[in-house]
Amino acid sequence: MVDRSPRVRASELTGRAWLNTGGRELGWPDLRGKIVILDFWSFCCINCLHVLDELRPLEEEYSDVLVTVGVHSPKFEHEADPDALAAAVDRYDIRHPVLDDPELGTWQAYTARAWPTLVVVDPEGYIVAHLSGEGHVQGLVSLVKELVDEHEAKGTLHRGDGPYVPRPRPEGVLSFPGKITALPEALRAPGAEGATYLVTDTGRHRVLELDSTLENVLRTWGGTEKGYLDGAADGALFNEPQGLAVLPEAVRARAGYDVVVADSVNHRLRGIRLGTGEVVTVAGNGVQRLLDAEGARTGDPNVIDPAADPLEVSLSSPWDVVWSDRADAVIVAMAGTHQIFSFDPRTGSLAVFAGTGNEGLLDGPTGDAWFAQTSGLAVDAAGTVWLADSETSALRRIDFRDDDVVVSTAVGQGLFDFGFRDGDGERARLQHCLGVAVLPDGSIAVADTYNGAVRRWDPASGTLSTLAQDLQEPSDVLLEERGEGEDPLLLVVEANAHQVVRLPLPKEARFVDEGASQTQRPPSLIAGGTLDLVSRFAAPSGQKLDDRWGDPTQLKVSSTPPEFILAGSGAAQGLTRTLTLNPEIDDAVLHITARAAACDGEPGGEIPDHAACHLYQQDWGIPVRVTGDAADESEMVLDLRGIN
Numbered sequence: 001m002v003d004r005s006p007r008v009r010a011s012e013l014t015g016r017a018w019l020n021t022g023g024r025e026l027g028w029p030d031l032r033g034k035i036v037i038l039d040f041w042s043f044c045c046i047n048c049l050h051v052l053d054e055l056r057p058l059e060e061e062y063s064d065v066l067v068t069v070g071v072h073s074p075k076f077e078h079e080a081d082p083d084a085l086a087a088a089v090d091r092y093d094i095r096h097p098v099l100d101d102p103e104l105g106t107w108q109a110y111t112a113r114a115w116p117t118l119v120v121v122d123p124e125g126y127i128v129a130h131l132s133g134e135g136h137v138q139g140l141v142s143l144v145k146e147l148v149d150e151h152e153a154k155g156t157l158h159r160g161d162g163p164y165v166p167r168p169r170p171e172g173v174l175s176f177p178g179k180i181t182a183l184p185e186a187l188r189a190p191g192a193e194g195a196t197y198l199v200t201d202t203g204r205h206r207v208l209e210l211d212s213t214l215e216n217v218l219r220t221w222g223g224t225e226k227g228y229l230d231g232a233a234d235g236a237l238f239n240e241p242q243g244l245a246v247l248p249e250a251v252r253a254r255a256g257y258d259v260v261v262a263d264s265v266n267h268r269l270r271g272i273r274l275g276t277g278e279v280v281t282v283a284g285n286g287v288q289r290l291l292d293a294e295g296a297r298t299g300d301p302n303v304i305d306p307a308a309d310p311l312e313v314s315l316s317s318p319w320d321v322v323w324s325d326r327a328d329a330v331i332v333a334m335a336g337t338h339q340i341f342s343f344d345p346r347t348g349s350l351a352v353f354a355g356t357g358n359e360g361l362l363d364g365p366t367g368d369a370w371f372a373q374t375s376g377l378a379v380d381a382a383g384t385v386w387l388a389d390s391e392t393s394a395l396r397r398i399d400f401r402d403d404d405v406v407v408s409t410a411v412g413q414g415l416f417d418f419g420f421r422d423g424d425g426e427r428a429r430l431q432h433c434l435g436v437a438v439l440p441d442g443s444i445a446v447a448d449t450y451n452g453a454v455r456r457w458d459p460a461s462g463t464l465s466t467l468a469q470d471l472q473e474p475s476d477v478l479l480e481e482r483g484e485g486e487d488p489l490l491l492v493v494e495a496n497a498h499q500v501v502r503l504p505l506p507k508e509a510r511f512v513d514e515g516a517s518q519t520q521r522p523p524s525l526i527a528g529g530t531l532d533l534v535s536r537f538a539a540p541s542g543q544k545l546d547d548r549w550g551d552p553t554q555l556k557v558s559s560t561p562p563e564f565i566l567a568g569s570g571a572a573q574g575l576t577r578t579l580t581l582n583p584e585i586d587d588a589v590l591h592i593t594a595r596a597a598a599c600d601g602e603p604g605g606e607i608p609d610h611a612a613c614h615l616y617q618q619d620w621g622i623p624v625r626v627t628g629d630a631a632d633e634s635e636m637v638l639d640l641r642g643i644n
Helices: 046-061 082-091 105-109 137-154 249-255 293-298
Strands: 017-019 035-041 066-072 098-100 117-121 126-132 180-182 197-201 206-210 217-221 241-246 259-263 268-273 278-283 318-324 329-334 339-343 350-354 374-379 385-389 394-400 405-411 417-421 435-438 444-448 453-458 463-468 474-480 489-494 499-504 513-518 524-526 530-537 543-545 553-560 565-567 570-573 576-581 587-600 613-626 635-643
Touching (some): 035 046, 046 066, 117 137, 126 137, 180 241, 259 318, 259 329, 318 339, 385 435, 385 444, 444 474, 530 553, 553 565, 553 576, 587 635
Parallel strands (some): 035 066, 241 318, 318 374, 374 435, 435 474
Antiparallel strands (some): 017 098, 117 126, 126 635, 241 259, 259 268, 374 385, 385 394, 394 405, 417 513, 489 499, 530 576, 553 570, 553 587
């Protein structure tokens, strides 16, 4: 049994409104007798989206005793919009009550420090577990089973339906479309007149070919239910497909398929043979990519065996894909690991193309760069790859130089900086951008998603301007080539309006300044001098730490600005660290990654051969403020997995 003393009663659930309850406000008396998982999330956060999918089987298996309550605690200003939250609940097919917590009141009451955070409350209303990050489902299964047995024996478990009330679903040709690309004439549907476009109908888990009106469906791949299945167009299944890339003709001939699809929730790349309609898996084993047990010790997420079978390699939420002549490969925005991958359709070879796996904004050689949930890609005439780095609200670029490949930032400051401001790159701000496209003059159109706008970055002048406003979460942009003498148009995927629209390109730049913002998350107040970091981890029941090759735990620590930490940064084994802080810097962000590897087996016993092993990992980006007050924190405790 888990030791749960001293017992701490769950704090009240306070917020602006409830969703998925039929308008009913919930409190702990309404949830008494149920095991409750509080899921603190934000709809921008890829790790939070992973947890939503991790929890679904658990929710289904224990539907009569378990209630998940999503506590939506926004990071970005747009996420505090109740209409945007309602759309996100629909888009991600969330089938449990959701509390809208725009002021972070419930977040702070439960001392959450990271998205996602999970808090488990027993049927009597006491907290029994506090977990950060993803990958906890196996431990939650064990804990829920234990709580069911304990409280059924005590008579405090109440079986029956929970408080979830479904919302009506949107109707129309498209449902939360994600990405768009044009088909060359040779690949269009037979008999099609004029241009046609492939669009990912993400909310219905399909790929569609639309005619030139953008309203009529010519061909469909996938069903309207999520799943994973290869085969004929009408039998194949996707799960929230996103990016699309049409391969060059010579590559198509060797690969045996025409289009690469980023099948995000399936953690796979899929191929479509347009002639036959067949859907095939071309990379990914369906298991979300994390470091394996050895990687947890070495801290190296960047090694993929070049000879590995691409169907045996784990991926993590691929969000966009684009062909790059300079890389001679498909470039993949691997949002779930904050990295950029390359994929060669001719050989199946996969590689980490850029990014260490650290979440943040750091420029430099591709092997050193940091990204943050990159979600949009485009290639310009010079071969430069442009990236929409959503969690840093940044427009980034990868340049191919004579001797190396380098990452730089055009617009963006970091994980907690955003806004709606045009002007020079240092001053300009975006808000969670998801798509990019190259315009005829070499400038870059940006789907500035959470600002409901399309912006234009001019590399020649180094300025950002606004092309269009008042859109409903634009998720992608594409230049539409027109006939001779006709002005080009911009196709905009307007996700929350369930449509693709055409916009003219303005003749003159328009500059908007609605200000710059930072995430309204209160900084942790620390005394200064030194700071002790402690990440608590307890292996779930039925598991033990995998110490066969030494300490299976690790902390990786850095900061923005880097000079904030004078000593103690970097990666090392163990879950404790003492940092020496720069006395000349008062405000900073700590970037902390904690990892632990555990395998099935009882504490004190041997780990059985072929035992299943699990990696527990959480990334924190924690704003801190040095006060000089000895009463403030000199120790920061972060729960990788904590049981009360």
